[in-house]
Amino acid sequence: MQKLYLVAPLAPLVGALLSGLFGWVIGRRGAHLITIGCMIVCAAVSGIVFNDVLQGNTYNGTVYTWLTSGNTHFEIGFLIDRLSATMMLVVSFVSLMVHIYTIGYMADDPGYQRFFSYISLFTFSMLMLVMSNNFLQLFFGWEAVGLVSYLLIGFWYTRPTAIYANLKAFLVNRVGDFGFLLGIALVLMYFGTLDYASVFANARQLGGNTIEIIPGSSWSLMTVICLLLFVGAMGKSAQFPLHVWLPDSMEGPTPISALIHAATMVTAGIFMVARMSPLFELSETALSVVIVIGAITTLFMGLIAIVQNDIKRVIAYSTISQLGYMTVALGASAYAAGIFHLATHAFFKAVLFLGAGSVIIAMHHEQDMRRMGGLRKYMPITYATMMIAALAIAGIPGFSGFFSKESIIEAAHLSKIPGAGFAYFCVLTTVFVTALYNFRLIFMTFHGPERFREPQVADARGEHGHGEHALAEHDETKHGAHGDPHAHDHEPHESPAVVTIPLILLAIPSVAAGWFIGPVLFGGFFGKAIYVAPEHDVLAELGREFHGVIGMMEHAVFTLPFGLAIAGIAVAVYLYLLRPDLPAVIKRRAGVLYTILDRKYGIDELYSFVFAAGARALGKGLWKGGDVGIIDGLFVNGTARFIGWSASVIRYFQSGYIYHYAFTMIIGILVLLTLVFVWP
Numbered sequence: 001m002q003k004l005y006l007v008a009p010l011a012p013l014v015g016a017l018l019s020g021l022f023g024w025v026i027g028r029r030g031a032h033l034i035t036i037g038c039m040i041v042c043a044a045v046s047g048i049v050f051n052d053v054l055q056g057n058t059y060n061g062t063v064y065t066w067l068t069s070g071n072t073h074f075e076i077g078f079l080i081d082r083l084s085a086t087m088m089l090v091v092s093f094v095s096l097m098v099h100i101y102t103i104g105y106m107a108d109d110p111g112y113q114r115f116f117s118y119i120s121l122f123t124f125s126m127l128m129l130v131m132s133n134n135f136l137q138l139f140f141g142w143e144a145v146g147l148v149s150y151l152l153i154g155f156w157y158t159r160p161t162a163i164y165a166n167l168k169a170f171l172v173n174r175v176g177d178f179g180f181l182l183g184i185a186l187v188l189m190y191f192g193t194l195d196y197a198s199v200f201a202n203a204r205q206l207g208g209n210t211i212e213i214i215p216g217s218s219w220s221l222m223t224v225i226c227l228l229l230f231v232g233a234m235g236k237s238a239q240f241p242l243h244v245w246l247p248d249s250m251e252g253p254t255p256i257s258a259l260i261h262a263a264t265m266v267t268a269g270i271f272m273v274a275r276m277s278p279l280f281e282l283s284e285t286a287l288s289v290v291i292v293i294g295a296i297t298t299l300f301m302g303l304i305a306i307v308q309n310d311i312k313r314v315i316a317y318s319t320i321s322q323l324g325y326m327t328v329a330l331g332a333s334a335y336a337a338g339i340f341h342l343a344t345h346a347f348f349k350a351v352l353f354l355g356a357g358s359v360i361i362a363m364h365h366e367q368d369m370r371r372m373g374g375l376r377k378y379m380p381i382t383y384a385t386m387m388i389a390a391l392a393i394a395g396i397p398g399f400s401g402f403f404s405k406e407s408i409i410e411a412a413h414l415s416k417i418p419g420a421g422f423a424y425f426c427v428l429t430t431v432f433v434t435a436l437y438n439f440r441l442i443f444m445t446f447h448g449p450e451r452f453r454e455p456q457v458a459d460a461r462g463e464h465g466h467g468e469h470a471l472a473e474h475d476e477t478k479h480g481a482h483g484d485p486h487a488h489d490h491e492p493h494e495s496p497a498v499v500t501i502p503l504i505l506l507a508i509p510s511v512a513a514g515w516f517i518g519p520v521l522f523g524g525f526f527g528k529a530i531y532v533a534p535e536h537d538v539l540a541e542l543g544r545e546f547h548g549v550i551g552m553m554e555h556a557v558f559t560l561p562f563g564l565a566i567a568g569i570a571v572a573v574y575l576y577l578l579r580p581d582l583p584a585v586i587k588r589r590a591g592v593l594y595t596i597l598d599r600k601y602g603i604d605e606l607y608s609f610v611f612a613a614g615a616r617a618l619g620k621g622l623w624k625g626g627d628v629g630i631i632d633g634l635f636v637n638g639t640a641r642f643i644g645w646s647a648s649v650i651r652y653f654q655s656g657y658i659y660h661y662a663f664t665m666i667i668g669i670l671v672l673l674t675l676v677f678v679w680p
Contacts, residue, residue, distance in 0.1 A: 001052060002059065004045050005078050008088060009127040011042040012095070016120035023113025031113040035120045036099045042123070043092040046085075053085040060133050060197060072193065079133030079196060083529035086339065087130040087271055090346050094262050095123040097502035101354050102255045104498035105361065109253075115155060119259060122148040126264040130271055135184045135194040138272070142180065142236070145265045146173045152260070153252040165248035172245040176235015183228030186211075190221060200278040200531070207282040226279055226286035230293075233269030238320050239327055240297045244604055246320055250312040254357030257312060261319040262350035267342050270326045274335040278531040281333065287536070288418040291331025295412075295423035298324025300601070302430045305437040307587075307597045310367045311356045314441050318393065319349060321430060325408050328423045333536035334411035336521050341404035344392070348401055348510040351389035351503055352438075358382040358499050359445060362492040363452060369441065374450035378492040383446045385503040390442050392510045394435040395565045397553040403514030405431070406552070407521055407542065409561055414538040431561045435568025443576035452492070515549050522546050 015038030019031040026034065062077040078084075099119060106115055125148055129141025154166030184194070190206055191199045209221040233239065238246040246266065250257055260266060273280060273290065280286055298321045305317035322345050329338030360367055362379055376383045392401035409431070412424040494500065519525050522543035532539070546552065556562045575582050587594050599605070653664050 001049075001057070002061070002078075004049060005059065005080060005131070006063065008042055008045045008049065008092070009124050009131065011038040011045070012120040012127070013124040014038055016117045016124060019113050019120065020117030023117065026113075028112045031116045032099070032103050035116040036096070036103075038120065039092070039096045039099050039123065042127075043089075043096045046088040046092040049080060050085045050089045053080060053082055058082075062133075066136070072188070074136050074194070075134055076137050077133040077195075078131045080131065081529040082526045083271075083275065083339065084130050086343065086526075087267075088127060090343050091123065091126050091130065091264060094346050094350050094506070095119070095126075095259060095264070097350065097506055098255050098259045098354070101258075101357070101499055101502040104496045105255055105357050106253060111155065115152075115253065115255075118148060118152050118155070119256060122152065122256075122259060122264060126268065129268055133196050135187060135196075135199075139181070139184060142232070142268060142272075143177065145268060146170070146177065146236070149173075149249070149256075149260055149265050152256040153249045155252055155256070159251065162251040165245075165251035168248055169245035172242055173235045176232045176242050178231075179228045180232025180235075183225050183232065186221070186225050186228065190225075196275070203278050203282060220283060220285070222279060223283040223285045226276070226283045227289060229276060229279075230273065230286065230290055233273050233327075234293065235269070236272075237266050237269030237323050237327065238297075239269070239293050239323065240300065241603065243297060243301060243320050244600075244607060247313055247316045247600075250310070250316050254312065254353060254360060257316070258350045258353035258357070261316065261353060262346045266319060266323055267326075267346070270323065270330065270338055270342050273327075273330045274339050274530060277333075277335050280330075281531055281533045281536060284417060287331050287333065289331075291328055291412070291415070291417055291423045292419040294324045294327025294329075294331055295419070295426035296324070297321070298328060298430045299426040299433070302433040302437065304597055304600055306433065306440065307594060308437075309369050311359065311369050311372075311441060311445060312353070312367055314369075314437060315349070315352045315356060318352070318434070318437065321434065322349070322393070325405060325427060325430070328412055328427055329408045331423065332408075332411045332415035332417060332420060332538055333532050334408065334415075334539050334542075335530045335532065336526055336539060337404065337407040337411050339526070339530075340517065340520050341401075341408060344400035344404045344510075344513045347506050347513055348389040348392040348399075351385050351506045351510055352393070354499070354503055354506070355382050355386035355389065358495040358503065361495055361499070366452070369444040371452055372445045373448040373452070374446070375492055376446040379446075379494045381494055381500045382503065385500075385507040386446075387442060388507045388510050390438045392514075393438055394569065395431055395561060397556050397562065398511070400510055400512065400514030402556065403517040403549075403552070406556060406561060407517065407539075410542050411538045414541055415536075417536070428561065428564065432564040432568040435565045436572050439569050439572035440576055443572060447577055448580060517549065517552070518546065 012035070015035035018026065018034050023031050059078060059080040062073075062075045064076040066074045066076060068074070099116070102115065102119065106112055109115065122145060125141050125144035127141075129138060129145065132138040132141060150166045150170045152166075153169050154162045156162045187199055188194055190209065191202055193199060203222070207220075207222050210218040211221045211224055212218055213224065231242075234242045246261070249260060252260075280290070301317050301324065302321035305314050305321065308314045308317060322341070326338040326341050326345070329335070329341065358379065359372070359375065359382060362375065362382075363372060366372070388399070392399035395402045395405045405427075409424070409427050412420055412427050415423075521539055547555075575586075596602070653660060
C-alpha cells in the first residue's frame with residue numbers, strides 16, 4: 001500500500017513533465033491523453049487509499065530524508081489518515097473533471113500543452129501538501145501551489161491585466177507565507193522537530209510556555225504559533241484582509257479558476273488549520289481570532305458579490321464568502337464541519353465555475369451578465385447543473401450545501417468562544433445574501449430577455465489572449481465582446497460533451513455528498529486526525545439533536561436559515577424576473593452604499609496607495625537620496641571633487657620659488673611642534 005501512496009502524487013507529476021517538456025513532440029492530443037490518463041490513475045489510487053483508510057488502516061512514515069542537521073531531520077513523508085484521504089479523493093476527482101473539461105474549453109489556445117502541464121503540476125503540489133506528515137513538506141506543497149497558481153493566473157501573459165493579477169496573487173500570498181514560515185520556525189525552535197506526531201504529542205507540555213515578542217510583554221507560545229500559522233491560512237484561503245488577490249485571479253482561464261477555487265489552493269489554509277487542531281485547541285485567543293476573521297469574510301465579501309456583473313467575479317466573491325464559513329467552523333472548533341463544507345463546496349463550486357465557462361464559450365467569451373439572458377433554452381444541461389449548484393450553495397434542504405452550512409451555523413450558535421455571537425449573526429445573515437447573489441446570477445444569465453441580441457457598440461477594452469476579459473470599471477454603457485458589433489450574431493448553443501459531462505458528474509455529489517453528514521460529523525469519521533478539547537466540542541452537543549438526514553431536513557423547514565434562504569431566492573425572483581427595472585432604481589437610491597460595495601470597500605485602493613505607492617516612494621527616496629545623493633554625489637563624485645580641490649590648493653605651493661618651499665616647510669614645522677607640545 002505504501003507504493004500506492006507514492007503513485008497518487010507522482011502520477012500527475014509525470015503527466016506534467018511529459019506534457020511540459022515534450023509537448024512539442026506528443027502534440028495536443030498526446031498532451032491531454034497523457035495528463036488525463038495520469039489523473040485517472042491518481043483518482044483511482046486515491047479511491048483505493050480512501051477505502052483502505054475506511055477499513056482502519058493508517059500510515060505515518062518517512063519516504064526520504066533530505067538532510068540532517070544535529071538532531072533535526074528534514075524529511076519527505078506521508079501521513080495517511082481519514083483527513084488526508086478525504087482531501088486526496090476530493091482533489092483528485094475535481095482535478096480529473098477539470099482536466100477533461102479543459103479539452104473543450106482550451107481547444108483553440110496555442111498554449112494547450114503548457115496548460116495541461118500546469119494543472120497537473122498544480123494537482124501534484126496540492127497532493128504533496130495534504131499528504132505531508134511534517135512541516136517541511138507542508139511548506140513545500142504550500143509554496144508549490146502558490147508558484148503554479150502564479151503561472152496559471154498569468155497564463156495569458158500577453159495581457160497586462162493577467163500579469164497584474166498573478167503578481168498581485170504572488171505578493172499577497174508572500175505576506176501570508178512570511179507569517180506561516182515564522183510559525184514553522186517557532187515550532188522548530190521550541191519543539192526541536194518538524195514532525196507532526198512529535199509536535200502534537202508534546203504540545204500540551206509546552207502549552208503553558210510564554211514568549212516575549214516585545215521585551216516585558218509575555219504572550220502564550222501556543223497563541224503566537226497558531227496566529228502565525230493562521231496568517232498563512234489567511235493568505236492562501238483568501239481571508240480578510242488578505243483576500244484581495246482572489247477576485248483578480250479570474251484573469252486566468254476558467255478551468256484553473258475552478259481548480260483554484262473549488263478543491264485546491266484556497267482550501268489549503270482550511271486543511272492546514274484542521275490538521276493543526278491539537279495546537280489551536282490550546283489557545284482560545286487564536287480560536288477567537290479565527291472565528292472573527294471568518295465571520296467578517298463571509299458576510300462582507302458576500303455583499304460585494306451582489307453588485308458584481310462579471311459572472312466569474314460573482315462566483316469568485318462567493319468562494320471567499322464560503323471560505324469564511326469554513327473558517328468560522330474552524331474557530332468554533334467544529335473542524336469536521338469545516339472540512340465537510342470544504343468537500344461539498346468543492347463539488348458545487350466547481351459546477352458553478354465550469355458552468356460559467358460553458359456560458360462564456362456560448363457567448364463568444366462575453367462575461368458580463370447584463371449582456372446575457374434567455375440562455376436556458378439554448379443550454380439546458382449547463383442551466384440544470386448550475387441550478388443544482390445554486391440550490392446547494394443557497395442551503396436548500398436535500399442538497400449537499402444545506403447539510404454542511406446548517407452544521408456550521410449551529411456550531412457557531414452553540415460555541416462559547418469569544419466572538420461566536422458575532423460569527424453567528426454573520427453566517428446567518430450571509431444565508432440570505434448567498435441565495436440572493438447566486439439566483440441573481442442564474443436569472444440574469446438564463447432567464448429574461450435575450451439581451452445578447454441587443455445592438456452592441458464597440459468599447460475601448462483591449463483584446464485578451466483567448467477571449468476572457470475584465471469588465472471596464474463603473475461603466476454601464478459599454479457593450480460587445482472585444483468591441484466587435486457582430487460578436488453575438490451566431491446563436492448560442494450547448495457546449496460539447498467534454499464540457500457537459502464533467503458538469504453532470506460534479507452535479508451528482510453536489511446533491512448527494514451532504515447525505516453522509518451523520519457518520520462524517522457525528523460518527524467520529526476523522527478519528528484521531530482531528531483533536532477537539534471537550535470544552536469546545538460543539539459537534540458533540542449538536543449530535544445529540546441529530547435524528548438522521550430526513551429528520552434534519554424536516555426540522556430545517558421551520559428554522560431561520562431556511563426562511564432566509566427562501567427570502568433571498570424570492571427577492572432575486574422579484575428583482576430580476578418580475579421587476580427587472582427595480583435594480584437600477586435601487587442602485588441609484590443606494591448611493592454611497594452601492595459605491596462602497598462596488599469599490600470593494602476601497603481596500604484595493606488603500607493597499608495600492610499605502611503599499612504599492614509607498615514602496616515606489618521609498619524606492620524613489622532611496623534612489624534620489626541614497627544612490628544619487630550619497631553614493632554618486634558624496635562618495636564617487638564627491639571624492640573626485642575633493643581631490644580636484646585639494647590639487648588646486650596644493651598647486652599654489654608648487655610654484656618653483658625657493659622661498660615658497662621654505663615658507664611651506666616653516667609652517668609644517670610649526671604645525672608639528674604644536675601637535676607635539678601643545679596638543680593634550
